[in-house]
Amino acid sequence: MIIWTVANQKGGVGKTTTTVTLGGALAARGEKTLLIDLDSHGSLTSYFGYNPDSIEESVYSLFHREIADTHMPLVSMLRKTGVAKLDLLPASTALVALDRQIGAQQGMGLIISNALSAYQSHYKYVLIDCPPAMGVLMINALAACDSLIIPVQTEFLAINGLERMLNTLKMIILSGKQSIDYTIVPTMFDRRTRASRDCLEHLQKNYDHIWQNYIPIDTNFREASRIGRPLSLTAPKSKGAVAYESFLLDLIKNHQQSNFMLRETG
Numbered sequence: 001m002i003i004w005t006v007a008n009q010k011g012g013v014g015k016t017t018t019t020v021t022l023g024g025a026l027a028a029r030g031e032k033t034l035l036i037d038l039d040s041h042g043s044l045t046s047y048f049g050y051n052p053d054s055i056e057e058s059v060y061s062l063f064h065r066e067i068a069d070t071h072m073p074l075v076s077m078l079r080k081t082g083v084a085k086l087d088l089l090p091a092s093t094a095l096v097a098l099d100r101q102i103g104a105q106q107g108m109g110l111i112i113s114n115a116l117s118a119y120q121s122h123y124k125y126v127l128i129d130c131p132p133a134m135g136v137l138m139i140n141a142l143a144a145c146d147s148l149i150i151p152v153q154t155e156f157l158a159i160n161g162l163e164r165m166l167n168t169l170k171m172i173i174l175s176g177k178q179s180i181d182y183t184i185v186p187t188m189f190d191r192r193t194r195a196s197r198d199c200l201e202h203l204q205k206n207y208d209h210i211w212q213n214y215i216p217i218d219t220n221f222r223e224a225s226r227i228g229r230p231l232s233l234t235a236p237k238s239k240g241a242v243a244y245e246s247f248l249l250d251l252i253k254n255h256q257q258s259n260f261m262l263r264e265t266g
């Protein structure tokens with residue numbers, strides 16, 4: 001099982017779009033994939049036609065139930081997406097209260113990781129869509145993942161969000177977790193605007209771990225979300241889908257390389 005977390009403390013940078021599109025691309029390649037919505041806004045959940053205001057069993061239930069001795073803790077929560085090989089663990093709007101309810105309790109950082117460990121043989125890939133805020137959910141997502149994907153909109157206001165995310169990462173690494181591998185992915189790139197071009201250049205010059213390509217602005221994303229299917233399936237030849245496909249291939253290559261390095265040095 002390979003777990004990728006998609007996070008950035010800024011909203012509207014393409015986290016949910018990245019999660020949906022990569023998930024669709026993986027499913028289209030025949031890989032059994034699980035998408036997890038950790039955002040109380042439930043955009044990912046709504047994308048596939050579920051209502052986060054009224055959904056009964058969601059990821060929220062995991063944090064409020066004794067699951068340690070449950071054999072298959074997610075069984076009542078998993079939902080179909082209408083796409084073969086692609087499942088959803090939905091969010092509910094109740095998640096918004098989670099930090100207040102359990103934030104300070106010990107041992108809450110590994111809830112997601114532990115729950116997923118029972119599903120090693122069920123899913124080849126898991127993609128976790130994060131809320132735009134640091135809290136118990138993001139801590140869980142970072143603790144569970146093999147690698148972090150940070151979408152950054154190619155406009156200068158988004159750089160602050162990136163800085164905040166990288167600082168959060170440093171803090172988490174200082175507080176104990178081994179280093180987290182991450183990739184910054186420039187999103188919504190619009191080559192016609194100067195601001196977008198300058199920002200991309202700034203990112204490429206000043207940041208390591210940046211994917212050397214970008215996700216372009218593509219209006220097909222809006223249409224795909226209206227239909228509630230990943231762009232990789234509704235318009236696989238569109239610019240956006242092709243860019244995410246190429247990003248996916250690089251992520252897979254990275255993963256294979258870092259595993260190889262671990263074997264060589266371990």
Ligand SMILES: Nc1ncnc2c1ncn2[C@@H]1O[C@H](COP(=O)(O)OP(=O)(O)O)[C@@H](O)[C@H]1O
Pocket residue numbers: 010011012013014015016017018043187188189215216217218219221222225240
């Ligand atoms: N590459 C893109 N081209 C055009 N629109 C995009 C692109 N990526 C995301 N969007 C749109 O931008 C909005 C915000 O994206 P979203 O993925 O929901 O961001 P986040 O999850 O970070 O809040 C959505 O309406 C989405 O359809």
Ligand SMILES: [Mg+2]
Pocket residue numbers: 015016017039043044129
């Ligand atoms: Mg989102």
